[in-house]
Amino acid sequence: MSGKPEDSVGHSAALAQLSALLGDRLSTGSSILDQHASDEAHHAPVRPDAVAFPESTDEVSQVLAICSAHKCPVTAFGVGTSLEGHVIPVQGGVSLDTSRMNRVLAVNEADLDAVVQPGVTRKQLNEELRATGLMFSVDPGADATMGGMAATRASGTNAVRYGTMRENVLALEVVLADGRIIRTGSRARKSSAGYDLTKLFVGSEGTLGIITELTVRLYGQPEAVSAATCAFETIEGAVDAVILTIQSGLPVARIELLDEFQIKGMNLYSDMGLPEKPHLFLEFHGTETGVAEQAERFGEFAAEYGGSGFEWATRTEDRNRLWAARHNAYYAAKALRPGAEGYVTDVCVPISRLAEAIAETKADLAASSLSAPLVGHVGDGNFHLSILIDPSDPAERKEASRIADRVAERALAMGGTVTGEHGVGLGKKKFMRAEHGEAYTVMATLKQTLDPQGLLNPGKLIERN
Amino acid sequence: MSGKPEDSVGHSAALAQLSALLGDRLSTGSSILDQHASDEAHHAPVRPDAVAFPESTDEVSQVLAICSAHKCPVTAFGVGTSLEGHVIPVQGGVSLDTSRMNRVLAVNEADLDAVVQPGVTRKQLNEELRATGLMFSVDPGADATMGGMAATRASGTNAVRYGTMRENVLALEVVLADGRIIRTGSRARKSSAGYDLTKLFVGSEGTLGIITELTVRLYGQPEAVSAATCAFETIEGAVDAVILTIQSGLPVARIELLDEFQIKGMNLYSDMGLPEKPHLFLEFHGTETGVAEQAERFGEFAAEYGGSGFEWATRTEDRNRLWAARHNAYYAAKALRPGAEGYVTDVCVPISRLAEAIAETKADLAASSLSAPLVGHVGDGNFHLSILIDPSDPAERKEASRIADRVAERALAMGGTVTGEHGVGLGKKKFMRAEHGEAYTVMATLKQTLDPQGLLNPGKLIERN
Numbered sequence: 001m002s003g004k005p006e007d008s009v010g011h012s013a014a015l016a017q018l019s020a021l022l023g024d025r026l027s028t029g030s031s032i033l034d035q036h037a038s039d040e041a042h043h044a045p046v047r048p049d050a051v052a053f054p055e056s057t058d059e060v061s062q063v064l065a066i067c068s069a070h071k072c073p074v075t076a077f078g079v080g081t082s083l084e085g086h087v088i089p090v091q092g093g094v095s096l097d098t099s100r101m102n103r104v105l106a107v108n109e110a111d112l113d114a115v116v117q118p119g120v121t122r123k124q125l126n127e128e129l130r131a132t133g134l135m136f137s138v139d140p141g142a143d144a145t146m147g148g149m150a151a152t153r154a155s156g157t158n159a160v161r162y163g164t165m166r167e168n169v170l171a172l173e174v175v176l177a178d179g180r181i182i183r184t185g186s187r188a189r190k191s192s193a194g195y196d197l198t199k200l201f202v203g204s205e206g207t208l209g210i211i212t213e214l215t216v217r218l219y220g221q222p223e224a225v226s227a228a229t230c231a232f233e234t235i236e237g238a239v240d241a242v243i244l245t246i247q248s249g250l251p252v253a254r255i256e257l258l259d260e261f262q263i264k265g266m267n268l269y270s271d272m273g274l275p276e277k278p279h280l281f282l283e284f285h286g287t288e289t290g291v292a293e294q295a296e297r298f299g300e301f302a303a304e305y306g307g308s309g310f311e312w313a314t315r316t317e318d319r320n321r322l323w324a325a326r327h328n329a330y331y332a333a334k335a336l337r338p339g340a341e342g343y344v345t346d347v348c349v350p351i352s353r354l355a356e357a358i359a360e361t362k363a364d365l366a367a368s369s370l371s372a373p374l375v376g377h378v379g380d381g382n383f384h385l386s387i388l389i390d391p392s393d394p395a396e397r398k399e400a401s402r403i404a405d406r407v408a409e410r411a412l413a414m415g416g417t418v419t420g421e422h423g424v425g426l427g428k429k430k431f432m433r434a435e436h437g438e439a440y441t442v443m444a445t446l447k448q449t450l451d452p453q454g455l456l457n458p459g460k461l462i463e464r465n
Numbered sequence: 466m467s468g469k470p471e472d473s474v475g476h477s478a479a480l481a482q483l484s485a486l487l488g489d490r491l492s493t494g495s496s497i498l499d500q501h502a503s504d505e506a507h508h509a510p511v512r513p514d515a516v517a518f519p520e521s522t523d524e525v526s527q528v529l530a531i532c533s534a535h536k537c538p539v540t541a542f543g544v545g546t547s548l549e550g551h552v553i554p555v556q557g558g559v560s561l562d563t564s565r566m567n568r569v570l571a572v573n574e575a576d577l578d579a580v581v582q583p584g585v586t587r588k589q590l591n592e593e594l595r596a597t598g599l600m601f602s603v604d605p606g607a608d609a610t611m612g613g614m615a616a617t618r619a620s621g622t623n624a625v626r627y628g629t630m631r632e633n634v635l636a637l638e639v640v641l642a643d644g645r646i647i648r649t650g651s652r653a654r655k656s657s658a659g660y661d662l663t664k665l666f667v668g669s670e671g672t673l674g675i676i677t678e679l680t681v682r683l684y685g686q687p688e689a690v691s692a693a694t695c696a697f698e699t700i701e702g703a704v705d706a707v708i709l710t711i712q713s714g715l716p717v718a719r720i721e722l723l724d725e726f727q728i729k730g731m732n733l734y735s736d737m738g739l740p741e742k743p744h745l746f747l748e749f750h751g752t753e754t755g756v757a758e759q760a761e762r763f764g765e766f767a768a769e770y771g772g773s774g775f776e777w778a779t780r781t782e783d784r785n786r787l788w789a790a791r792h793n794a795y796y797a798a799k800a801l802r803p804g805a806e807g808y809v810t811d812v813c814v815p816i817s818r819l820a821e822a823i824a825e826t827k828a829d830l831a832a833s834s835l836s837a838p839l840v841g842h843v844g845d846g847n848f849h850l851s852i853l854i855d856p857s858d859p860a861e862r863k864e865a866s867r868i869a870d871r872v873a874e875r876a877l878a879m880g881g882t883v884t885g886e887h888g889v890g891l892g893k894k895k896f897m898r899a900e901h902g903e904a905y906t907v908m909a910t911l912k913q914t915l916d917p918q919g920l921l922n923p924g925k926l927i928e929r930n
Contacts, residue, residue, distance in 0.1 A: 108815070108817065109712075110708070110712060110815075110816065110817035111815040111816055111817045112711075112712065113815075152657055153655075153656075153657040153661070154657070155655055159655060163632075164655050166655070166661065166664075167628075167632060176907070180903055181903065182901075182902065182903045182904040182907055183901075183902060183903075183904060184901075184904050186880055186881060186882050186900070187815045187880045187881070188813040188814060188815060188845075188846055188847075188876075188880070188881040188882040188885065189813065189815075189816070189845045189846055189847075190618075190620055190624060190629050190631070190813055190845050190847060190882075190885050190886065191618075191813060191882035191884065191885060192617055192618040192619070192668055192882075192884045192885065192886050192887060192888040192889065193882045193883055193884050193888075193889055193893065193896075193897065193900055193901075194668070194889055194897055194900075194901060194905070194908055194926060195665060195668065195669055195673075195908045195911060195926075196618075196631065196661075196664045196665060196667065196668055197904055197907060197908065199631075199661045199664035199665070200660060200661060200664070200665055202661065203657055203659070203660065203661055204660055208660075219714065220712070220713065220714035222714070243575070246577075247574075247575060247577065247685070248685065249684065249685035249687070249688075286755075287755075287758055289754055289755075289758060290751075290752075290754075290755050290758065293752055293754060293755070348653040348654065348655055348656060349653060350573070350575075350576040350578075350652045350653060350654075351575065351576055351654070352573065352575035352576045380653075380654045380655050381653055381654055382653075382654075382655060411653075415651055415652045415653070416651060416652070416653040417651050417653040417655075417656035417657075417658045418658055419656065419657045419658050420653065420655050420656060420657065421655065421657050422657060423657040423658075424657070424658055424659055428658065431658075432658065432659055435651070435658055435659075436647075436648075436649075436658075436659060437647065437648060438645055438646065438647045438648075439647040439648060439649050439662055440659070442641070442647055442662060442915070443659055443660045443662065445914055445915075446660060446911065446914065449910055449911065449914040450907070450910075461659060461660075
């Protein structure tokens, strides 16, 4: 369960030097190794040989220089909430844990940006921003680290309005495989000065470099916010209301689909008391007038497609409860089958194909022995399944994998992508050639160029490692 | 004035094969060569050996394969409106003109995207979109091609609301130096599936590949639009009003600064009849109510900083006249000194430094023998100078270059970038190391990887070519 045997001498030599560098911040304790052997999803755990806890960019640079000299793999680790096995050190070596690099270095209120270390979590950042009236928008379900979110090109419920990590990372500091430190981008809002290295590292899943600092966009907290839930008789009705909303240009801040099965789970897990029907959860941001106008407009669209029980959550605590429930969707899903594990997958399609993609997915599920709640950031054409399996039953795991594969293949056939926000990691690697064709060869060439020894998160994203 | 002598045998062999491929769509006519020897700015012209007019991706692929086999440089050419010498074939070889690849291939109204060939111009696209109620947002001054705009990472007046080409190109088809054709991205609105090659090619100025197809975002034409002009006693007052507007989160669609000298030029060139004071030109997009609310809010901000004569242009023809005048700012600048050429430069700084950057720039100009109107997409922190010089006077050119250098160096010192939207080309290459440090080495490495013979737009962006 650790690195390849032929590498063990190199690994040992690296670990000795790392231990000299980091002292007790290089750990080989059994519980620490276990904690860094897996993420939140269904991929088989693999222990690293050691876990490094650097406290500065300079230390990360030294760690990489040592590992590079000894051909020892390095896999970055935030809080381990990835869903496609990104943090699993499948070739052993060092798990580079960023939890001690967790400071907010600067908040530039006037420029609406912040500079943070990679181990800062999104909730921590928003907590530190609270007094400023500003917010960081990207919100995957988990309280992930900023470094991990950038590496995965994460998004969440309000990407439809504020964008994903792609749009919200302005600049990075990155340590390359050989220990060189580079800075990409600047605090200027736009630039035409050369290749967009920032965007190259965002979404590269720790395979091209280790992110040691991020400059991210902030937004003013909206003057007025209102949230709503709306039930639909059919999932098609809900999706059609979403499509009309997006096409009309209504600037919804959040528009989330939850199928009847997910609602059932949320009723169980979060005591929501909602009718067991497909729902949309929405949020509107703007001025008092603007928010009211948006809500009224949406109400008209929903009514066209059989929406009912359009309920408001105007009090902050009610809104918080609603979105906490939404963010806990994964845990709620698991409540539907006690002891089950959620085999999680996500895809994203052009919104014109969304209703069809969801209907065919639901048909796949109906024909399967397994069940899976469906939720989605549907304003972007992105939806997720948590296929409920008994983790000890290989047949169920195989069936879940078959369903997830069909969903991914269908997304490609519809001009979409096999992952809207969870990333490639181990789980989606097999689709990369089908999605990208010859461009996947180019990705492999870039990987070879920036990490010629294949030491950064080996086995992920690029097939040949 | 053509390619390096030592390459001429290879170039000749390439041209013979290209002639066999393209027939009379490979031109060596003198006027055609001259037309492809320069762009709109001040860099010295260099003729290509020939101009190729491919009509398909497959032909572009064959052109590149032939040129690659014979080590013949290839420089892409749209309509020649670049401002930093991007299209000048400084090492001779082939100018690859995309004007015959000018079809809008698809408009997906439901998905708010369009697929276009690189030779489509922005006005042509918007003309073809007119009946759909959709629009393409990015609007540099010139009626540039979509391929050129993507290659330069162009933006324009409404980037503050709708983003630059970085945000608005969803997917590309690119022909690599060796003739391989790749597709990057998809029509999905977001993806976490691998390295963001789309963003790597956007802004790469034809040095990594030739863009042969673009999928771009569209927006619904806003329900209501209103434009306004507002005069200020001082440029600081105007900039402070901008800063407050942006920091407050007011979703202005356009907020353009024009100094008193630029206004004078516009009065001359476009008969605007405006008071010769610094102005902001604004546009608000939204619902009728929303637009009124935004305008009212802006009026309050402007009043705080001495704004006066807040005038509305509600009729479409008045708005069009206003923005036509703004887009013709470069020509208006030249009207201030008949026979002069505009030595054009642009930078972008964090908005908190904008007032300071502009004040120091104006001080530089006051201390110089030259004058230059200043305009800016100031909502992004981006501003431009057109330094008026006698093109036949080397001393004036040198002085303009000195001023432009100071502006660029100041932008870097303020945490900004040496070019917000004009690109690197020939003119800003010398600042790349200062702006990017070791990351510039990484850019050079990527260039070497994707174009090992250095044939794609050699001499641009990357220093060592």
